[in-house]
Amino acid sequence: MALMVVMFRMWQQHVREVERRADEAERTKDEAARRRAMEERLRIARELHDSLTHSISVIQVQAGVAVHLSRKRGEEVPPALLAIQEAGADAVRELRATLGVLRTEEDGDGSGLSQLESLVARARTAGLPVTVTMTGAKRPLPPDVDQAAYRIVQEALTNVSRHAGAATASVHLHYEPDTLLVQVDDDGKGTVFSTGTSTGISVGTRPSGPGLGLVGMRERVSALGGRLQAGPHDDGGFRVRAELPARAPS
Numbered sequence: 001m002a003l004m005v006v007m008f009r010m011w012q013q014h015v016r017e018v019e020r021r022a023d024e025a026e027r028t029k030d031e032a033a034r035r036r037a038m039e040e041r042l043r044i045a046r047e048l049h050d051s052l053t054h055s056i057s058v059i060q061v062q063a064g065v066a067v068h069l070s071r072k073r074g075e076e077v078p079p080a081l082l083a084i085q086e087a088g089a090d091a092v093r094e095l096r097a098t099l100g101v102l103r104t105e106e107d108g109d110g111s112g113l114s115q116l117e118s119l120v121a122r123a124r125t126a127g128l129p130v131t132v133t134m135t136g137a138k139r140p141l142p143p144d145v146d147q148a149a150y151r152i153v154q155e156a157l158t159n160v161s162r163h164a165g166a167a168t169a170s171v172h173l174h175y176e177p178d179t180l181l182v183q184v185d186d187d188g189k190g191t192v193f194s195t196g197t198s199t200g201i202s203v204g205t206r207p208s209g210p211g212l213g214l215v216g217m218r219e220r221v222s223a224l225g226g227r228l229q230a231g232p233h234d235d236g237g238f239r240v241r242a243e244l245p246a247r248a249p250s
Helices: 003-072 079-102 111-126 143-163 212-223
Strands: 130-136 167-175 181-187 192-194 201-204 227-232 238-245
Touching: 003 079, 079 111, 111 130, 111 143, 111 167, 143 167, 143 181, 143 212, 143 238, 181 192, 212 227
Parallel strands: 130 167
Antiparallel strands: 167 181, 181 238, 192 201, 227 238
């Protein structure tokens, strides 16, 4: 009996040692994975900084100089130039926020629906009439949902400016107890592009294939477990509609 007790205790110690080593190996593996992920984030941050920060800063400075010279000469500053200046400042802010996130282990980039008013104002300054409506009981959203909703509106309005030609856009946010509906509509017919016809131009339509912007939207929505629909209206125009899970806090 004594021998059996001793052997049983030795077996228990052996099992505990095996478990300890397994746990240690798992921790080491996790730490190595986190280290590799952090190194990759730092590499991406450096690439973004080197490739984009300088170019955006030059655009912002040049736009600022042009605005200053126009005002100095007593000329009216073109709205498009003001939009470029403001968009450059906003791009620098968002890039810095993104670089800050990449250099930490936190998620989110500081963008959300609290900045929707500024986004819409820039679109209007650039010549795109935009209306915004909100229905339902507005409430604070989870950070990832708040950020995704803002990015969807941002990308949708960008697409309207690029591809819809002369158009107006509407943004609709509808708050439900467990869902946030984000919908952006426009009445554009397409952009004008050069062709080989005798007139030199013809009215074109939006790109038929999915662009990177729509791909990015789908990835954001899918990551949250939501649904995205994007496509043309029967009578012209385009609609982007996203349903994002956004359970109200209990």
